[in-house]
Amino acid sequence: MNPFPSNAGWVNRISPWFLPVVFFLTWFAVSETGMVPTYLLPHPKDILAAASTYIFSEAGQGPYAGRFFKDLVASSLRVVSGFGLAASAGIPLGLLSGRIAAVNRMVGMTINALRAVPGISWLPLAMVWFGIGLKTTVFLVALAAFFPIYLNAEAGARQVSPILLQAGAMMGVHRLRGTFAILIPAAMPQIITGLRLGMGISWAYLVLGELTGVPDGLGALIMDARMLGRIDVIIVGILMIALIGRMCDLGLNQLLRLSFKSARRMP
Numbered sequence: 001m002n003p004f005p006s007n008a009g010w011v012n013r014i015s016p017w018f019l020p021v022v023f024f025l026t027w028f029a030v031s032e033t034g035m036v037p038t039y040l041l042p043h044p045k046d047i048l049a050a051a052s053t054y055i056f057s058e059a060g061q062g063p064y065a066g067r068f069f070k071d072l073v074a075s076s077l078r079v080v081s082g083f084g085l086a087a088s089a090g091i092p093l094g095l096l097s098g099r100i101a102a103v104n105r106m107v108g109m110t111i112n113a114l115r116a117v118p119g120i121s122w123l124p125l126a127m128v129w130f131g132i133g134l135k136t137t138v139f140l141v142a143l144a145a146f147f148p149i150y151l152n153a154e155a156g157a158r159q160v161s162p163i164l165l166q167a168g169a170m171m172g173v174h175r176l177r178g179t180f181a182i183l184i185p186a187a188m189p190q191i192i193t194g195l196r197l198g199m200g201i202s203w204a205y206l207v208l209g210e211l212t213g214v215p216d217g218l219g220a221l222i223m224d225a226r227m228l229g230r231i232d233v234i235i236v237g238i239l240m241i242a243l244i245g246r247m248c249d250l251g252l253n254q255l256l257r258l259s260f261k262s263a264r265r266m267p
Contacts, residue, residue, distance in 0.1 A: 071123025082141025137209025145198035152194025156187030
């Protein structure tokens, strides 16, 4: 028996916090020495004060006081709606395109051409089509999240060995059942990767969608703060999006593990 306990578990627990801690300490040191003007990079204590006001203060006590939960609900609704549309279209189409050559020839060129178009190029057209508000943001989020979800589902389906499907057919598994019992579980690692990428891109494109002048949302907060020169509030908004995006990523991963046995086998 090894008399020295392994430190691997302890190292694995603290290693994700290494870069954030180094970044914060560097930021704190730079702010304390005055190397960077506060109007460019506020002191961390000013960011904490702005975040406290934004999250915990009552509405009316300041320009952004008490707005957090209202903004969170508005932005989450837009992200979940757009991501849901992207997943419901991207996964089935990706699986079909990965297994059926005729489908791939029919849609592959068009999808790969459209994904080269910058998201901001769609903003004026989306505003003409849907106006200002929920529909435009959902459209932009869904469009951005669709491509990584589709491409990863397509790659996962293409990499599934035909022998697995042939073995299932020899055992009497019809095609529809084989899709859910063999194809999707075998392609699950790539599907999960696509969904996680799509979720991250959804939060990134949320800010673009909320550029249209919506009254609430985390992206709207950042845009409003830019107009007023509130760099501290801009940083608070960025940190909130990063934190909530990470929580959504963890929640999505856990939901997939609970819903699919093949996802539970992934590390």
